[in-house]
Amino acid sequence: MDHGSHPVTGSAGLDLAALIVRLVLLPATAFVAGIGLLRPQVETLPRRLGQVTAALGALSAVLAVVSAAAFDVNVVGAVVHALLVLAVPVLTTRRPPAGRWAAIGLLVLLILETALGRSGVEFAVDTVYVAGTAVWFGLAALALARVRTPRLGPLSWTLGGGLALAAAVQLVLSGVAFDRRVYETLFGVALLAALVLPIAATAARRFAVIGVAAAFLAWSAVVALPKPAELPVPGVPLLADAGGAPVLVSPQRPGVNLVHLSAPGSVRAGxxxxxxxxxxxGASGYWAEVELPAGRSELVVGDRVVEVDTGTSAGVPTAAGPDGPECATTALGGLVAGRKDVLTSCPADELSEEDADALRKLVGFLADRKTQSITVVDDTTPRGTAAGRVVREAAAADRIAVRPEGAALVVVSGWARAAAALDGAAAAQREQPAYPFGLYVAPWLLTGPLVNSVASSTVPLRFDPRERAAVSYAVALDNAFPGEAATVTGFRQWLGPEQPAAPRVQLFASAQVNAMPMLPGQPHAPGMDSPGAGPGFFVPQGTVVPVSFPLG
Incomplete structure (x- = not known):
């Protein structure tokens, strides 16, 4: 039975009542199973030990029923647990062989309850620890009752060593074995106790029952305790959980840092x-600029505390300011993919050759359409300056004039400048036939908050936003940071350095589309959601489709 699983995140949550029930139920059940397993090895069972076993069996049965009523526990499993734990004390007195079989069934159920949600090596480790504890409970109880048991000493050392080894393996698998979380968190302390106490119980046989009981209490608590968050790494943007809400801190270096939230809130450093x-x-969600000191400190998000570690090295200047959100969400793509890359530069720091080639081909497309003039919007960042130069040189080569009021708008700036330019274009188009040859944006500007500000825009891409990889990225991003808009640079970071060779450039149109127009405020019919609704869409509430053949 799982007494503490969080229904939304799936991670263990610290429900005090459920934890207390678990810490009484599981050890009591293990004691009963251990006595049932070893009862056929002895001639008679002392009356007092039989009474203790029966009392613990009754307590375990009651708690199993309480778990089914009060917590999210499988009712059938709770009933089977109660029946078996009541049957073992009765059968061990009257028919010991039958009691052993009932104890085996109870032990199997106990292993499943303790290891719920685990698989592979972790399940094997749980099996070893639970089975070893039950047998040791039985041995220690019989020894205290002065019942002769064969080879108690060697068996105790074997069981103690097996439990310590299982705990050591679990400690390594948990990821906290070699950092301060092993002694700074309840999770780590519980694992340490599960490792040390069996050895101590083996050395002090007179107190073996107490030691084994304490070790099993610690082991039972591990599954119910929340696993500690990963330690922050200086220079690696931090994706943390603040009470069920995601928080992104970038670049996690001394000085000004951007803190990204999915909902309105306040942030302070210490x-x-x-x-x-x-x-x-141009960005989704909410952002705050916070000055963080060097080294370890605390960031308070609402009423939650997030630990940060900025180290001592200098930060990345463009990680804050107007281009900070793009830099942070780019790093977020890598974090979602499970990589912890140190942030050394931002997308606005340089223009890649692939993007420069895409912009040249875009200008060539406009020339083929007989576009006489264009308006170019760039900025003063290294990427924006280089992109503006590439577009102007390509336009000059194709005899396209660059004017303040051209026939087409080409935006190659960062997000902040692009947002203003596209808002201005949308306003101009509402008043008069502005930009008759269309609105065009650089590849890094394909993100919902930007392209959804206009009715339609065109972007040169080397991937199809509808392909499996792009959809998988959008879904993973929304799972990790609900409501976050997908970005081209974030997608590239999510793919990682081992990307396949990019295909030829193709133009895609992004547009807000409603295939089934309804009256204002009228909901869509069931099964007729608007395009772009739901997870997996690169541009929410819109569509992105190819509008050209691959450009030569």
Missing amino acids: DGTSVEAVPRP
Whole structure:
């Protein structure tokens, strides 16, 4: 029975009542199973030991029923547990062989209850620990009752060593064995206790029952205790959980850091002044700039504390400021993929050759359409400056004039400048026939908050946003940071360095589309959700489709 699994995240949550029930139920059940397993090895069972076994069996049965009524526990499993734990004391007195079989069934059920949700090596480790504890309970109880048991000493050392080895394996698998979480968190302390106490109980046989009981209590608590969050690594943007809400800290270096929230809230560094997180142009969610000191410190998000470690090295200047959100969400793509890459640069720091080639081909496409003039929007970042130069040189080569009011708008700036430019274009198009040859954006500008600000825009890409990899990225991103908009640079980071060779450039149109128009405020019919609704869409509430053949 699982007494503490969080229904949303699946991670163990610290429900005190469920934890107390678990810490009484499982050891009592293990004691009863151990006595049932070893009863056929002795001629008679002392009356007092039989009474203790029966009392613990009754207690375990009651707690199993309580678990089914009060917690999210399988009713059938609870009933079977209660029947078996009541049957073992009765059968061990009257028919010891039958009692052993009932004890075996109870032990199997106990292993399943203790190891619920685990598989592979962790399940094997749980099996060893639970079975070893039950047998040791039986041996120690019989020894205290002065019942002759064969080879108690060697068996005790074997069982103690087996339990310690199982705990050591679990400690390594948990990931906390070699850092401070092993002694700074209840989870780590419980695992340490499960490792040390069996050895201590073996050495002090007179107190073996107490030692084994304490070790099994610690082992039972491990599954119910929340697993500690990974320690922050200086220079690696931090994706943390603040009471069920995601928090992104970038670049996690001394100085100004961006803190990204999925909902409105306040942020402060330690005892500093609270800063309200606000929307940023072109980005989804809410953002706050917070000054973090060097080394380990605490970031308070609402009423939750998030540990950060900025180290001592200098940060990345463009990780904050206007281009900070793009930099942070790019790093988020790698974090979602499970990589912990140190942030050394941001997308706005340089123009890649692939993007430069895509922009040249975009200008070539406009020339083929007989576009006479374009308006270019760039900025002063290294990428924006280089992109503006590439577009202007390509336009000059194709005899396209660059004017303040051109026939087409080409935006190659960062998110903040692009948001203003696209908002202005949308306003101009509502008033008069502006940009008759369309609106075009650089590849890194394909993200929902930007392209959804206009009715339609075109972008040169080397991937199809509808392909499996792009959809998988969008789903994984939404799972890790609900409501976060997919980005091209985040997708590249999610794919990682071992990416396949990019295919040829193709133009895609992003548009807000409603295939089944309804009256204002009228909901869609069942099964007729609007395009872009739900997980897996690169641009929410819209569609992205190819509008050209691959460009030569």
